[in-house]
Amino acid sequence: MKTKLKPLYKIVLVFSLTALAVSCGKENGIEPIASNPCEENPCGNPNECPDQCDNGNTDDTGSGITEDDLEPKGNITETENGYLVEGSLTIKTDSEESIVFAEADLDVQFDDNGNLASISGTTEIPAPSNYFEFETPVQADIGFFTGKFLNENRDFEIKLVDERSYFVFAVSAGLELKLGVNDDPDAHKPLSIEAPVGGHITFIADYTDPMFFFSLGGDALGGDSNSDNSNGDSSSSHNKLASVSFGGSFGSNFVYEPTNPVQGNVVSFQANQVTGGTVSFFKLLEASGMYYQNRGFSADLDFNEPMESDFGVNYRAGINGQLDLSMEITSFISFGFPIGSGSAAVVAEASTNDGVTAKAFINGLVDPDLSWWPDFIPLMPDGDLNAYGFVEQTGNFDIGLSGSFEIQMPTGDQGMEGSVRATPEAFTMQGEVYSGDDVWGASAVYTTNETKCIATKPDNFSDGISETVTSQIDAAIETTQNAIQELEDAEAQYELELSLRGLRAALPGIIDQANAAIDDAVDAGTTTGRNTINSYLSDNNRILCSDNLSGQIDAIVRGHRNALTRLRNAVNESNDNTTTRTELEAALRDLASLDRINRTFSVTIIHGHPTFGCGDLWTLTASRSVTINETVLTSSQKAQLLEAADNVKYIEEADGIRIDAKDIVDQLPTVEELEGLKDNVEACVQELTNGIGGAGFVYNHDTKEFSHFIIINGEEKEVGSFNIFDKNELIEVSRPEIGDCNANGALNKLMEDAKAGTK
Structure with missing residues (x-):
């Protein structure tokens, strides 16, 4: 046929x-x-x-x-x-x-x-x-x-x-x-x-x-x-x-579709040529996969180095696969990292200075193995990282890594959402720290020798300052009024016994309050965690089989409860000698160091099918982060414990050293003077709001030491260690630098005088 x-x-x-x-x-x-x-x-x-x-x-x-x-x-x-x-x-x-x-x-x-x-x-x-x-x-x-x-x-x-x-x-x-x-x-x-x-x-x-x-x-x-x-x-x-795949399409029927698109940069395009294998981009980026180009196939194609071929204006190329970056940062170190699943696309545009300049845009998920991370800086990734940015034919680059991080600080690690950025000149960090209802800005510059991290105060920073300052003044007033009342009640003898017996009588109340605060932290963590778990189950139409929420919370507060038990035992010790006083001092300092619970932990959720239940075939595991942030001791209680620890060794066993109650009243500021301070609260709040520009720390990579500072009226002033992302602590360390806000000056002087009088 x-x-x-x-x-x-x-x-x-x-x-x-x-x-x-x-x-x-x-x-x-x-x-x-x-x-x-x-x-x-x-x-x-x-x-x-x-x-x-x-x-x-x-x-x-x-x-x-x-x-x-x-x-x-x-x-x-x-x-x-x-x-x-x-x-x-x-x-x-x-x-x-x-x-x-x-x-x-x-x-x-x-x-x-x-x-x-x-x-x-x-x-x-x-x-x-x-x-x-x-x-x-x-x-x-x-x-x-x-x-x-x-x-x-x-x-x-x-x-x-x-x-x-x-x-x-x-x-x-x-x-x-x-x-x-x-x-x-x-x-x-x-x-x-x-x-x-x-x-x-x-x-x-x-x-x-x-x-x-x-x-x-x-x-x-x-x-x-x-x-x-x-x-x-x-x-x-x-x-x-x-080991190289290649091809050509006269009708541009090879379509490059990035698996990890970068908005406005890495986009789909019709390609005339594809080449498989490993491609090097300007000695900064290496990619393995199928390499698409929008120019026709040529017998002159270099299969080993397709980027070595000439390209002109409007040149486009793209690749999906494994990417490896290598960066040299003049003020930091040279390092690189692998992107396990990423996309890179090359765009060539006309340049007034250099003719045609090519730029490769990238986006992808960083390989979970973080052995490449520069671990000498006080920052660590906390989960998956996404890499994005570009490298240029000129050798310039601008690469970002976004995700969750942990800022490592003496007061405890602090979670942050943000990114680090690498350019030829610098390695920096920018992000946000969430503390209760407050959203702090966080930034850092990393150099070879040191890290400088700065906390920027939240927009609602002025909220509650008036109450904080007023409460501190009220505490001073209450101290004075209590001393006067004791003087009046004693009728003829107004002596205050600072013996060991008296100290033991005062501590149980503090211990009970701290225990209650820990119970509140457990309740708050349990409520937050349970809400987080229930939200996850509802969003995914699952049922709860089991979780480790209670165990995680118990582990977090265990150290605080042990410190309270240790102090209670030391207070109840009837023998008074050098050994028991040493233990009492250590127990006081131990509890004072645990004045806050501020921890973010991961809770494991084992969940099942709403119809088929929690059998082996239907159960899955997920994890979610939960934060506990609770004050165990007020700043005044912490100061009392430390002051008591400092004075235990000065207290004599039987008779003790008696300080005349009238001497105390005479040395305290009068109620009228303290009430006058309250009249200046608004001025204090205004000074704090306008004067505090932030806080931060410098971490020396060689000595592993931190030094903290606050920024008052644009000037950095060195202070002792504190949590730079805690508003109350920032106010506390800043007040002495503000004339109208230092309500504790007279009380501090009293404590020093009382200590000197016992020596």
Whole structure:
């Protein structure tokens, strides 16, 4: 049978070939082209696979090959839906160029509309003109499929166009090619491709683009890793390719889609060329994957260093895969890190200074292994990091790493949400710290020798300052009034006994208050944690099987409760000697050091299916962060404990040292004087609000020591250690620097005088 030839709707059909590495199923390794007729080729088996044909061939895609466009020659046997041909099969194009499948033994099938539905069998692969040609004829198995079918059922390295159709060839022998883009023999480059041991090379051809692609599977090709796999130079007579995939599409039908897009920078584009392997970007970034470019294929392509090829204005390129950054920071150190799953896209634009400048934008998830992190700085990542930014052809770069971090401080680690930034000049940090309802700004500059971290006060900083200052003055007034009352109650003798017995009488009340505060912290942590767990379960339609919330909270407060027990035991000790006083002093200092509970911890949630419950098949595990932030001792109670610890050794056993109560009253500020301070509270609040610019610390990387400072009226003033993200502590250390706010001056003087009087 011989049919009449017709042109394909004015579509220039030039052979284009996609050579994809070993033909692999997504799960089962190497497969033949059509192992299951209804899975692999439903259109070619209409009787076995009724209503399963969806070849996607439409006229507007250039893939609508019809029966009239094919010319079989040789031994032809008609079948119900086409014919068998032993000989050759020719496709003719509008340009009168013929694509010939020679030495063919094929089963050709058409659908009810006369469109080509399937081809199976063996044939010689036609050599695509103007891209490459085979040194010797290549015999291969053949199939015909839609791009949609191949995308869903094969794990190729590139995504094919769903609506187009492709001829697929499986080649068991090695290939000898001559790459070239014109008819000049001197412009051709020889190239060898070896078939893998026990496998085959897969070629996919779309005749209507034209497009071609070679994919090589590295070790799967059976090549010697020590052999020369380079493309060589102009003096090479023969080149062996064992680990690089490449291809070209005249119609730009390679589509780059970033798996990790950067808004406005890394975007999809139509590509004319793809190259697989490892690509180096300006010696700052190395990426492994499929490299897409929006310029045509050339025999001059450098397979080892595709970025070494020239590029001009409007050049675009992209790659998805593993990225490795290497940065040299002049004020810090040189370091790099891996991005386990990332995208990089190159954009070349005109520059008034340097002609054409290329910039590679990146975005991706950093590899969870953080062994590369510079651990000598007081900052550590606390979870996954996202990397983003760019590197430039000039060597400039601006890279950010965003996520959760822990700022390491003497008062305890502090969680922060933000990012670090690396440029050639500096390594810096910027973020936010959440403390109750307060949102603090956090920034830091890291150099080779030191870290300087600054806390910026929250917008609501002035809220509550008036109450804080007033309460401190009220405490001073209460102290004076209590002393006066004791003086009056004593009638004739107004002596205050500061014996050990008196000290023991005062401490149980403080211990009871601290215990109550710890109970409040447990209740608050339990409520917050339970709300967090319930919110997670509700959002994910799950039920609670178990959690470790109570155990985590108990572990956090255990040290505080032990300190209270230790002090209670020391207070109840009836023997009064040097040993018991030493233990009492140590217990006082131990409790004073635990004046706050400020911890963020992770609670583990084991949850089940709302219908099937908590069986092994239905349970999953999640984790969420919970924060406990509670004051165990007020600042005045902490001061009392430390003052008591300082004076234990001065108290005599039996009679003690009696201080005349009237002397105390005489040394205290009068109630009238303290009330006068209250009249200046608004001025104090104004000074604190306007004067405090923030706080911070400097950490010396060599000595491992911290020094703290506050910023008053633009001037840094060194102070003792405190939590720079705690408003009350910041106010407490700042008040002595503000004249109208120092309500404790007279009381501090009293304490010093009392201590001196006992020596």
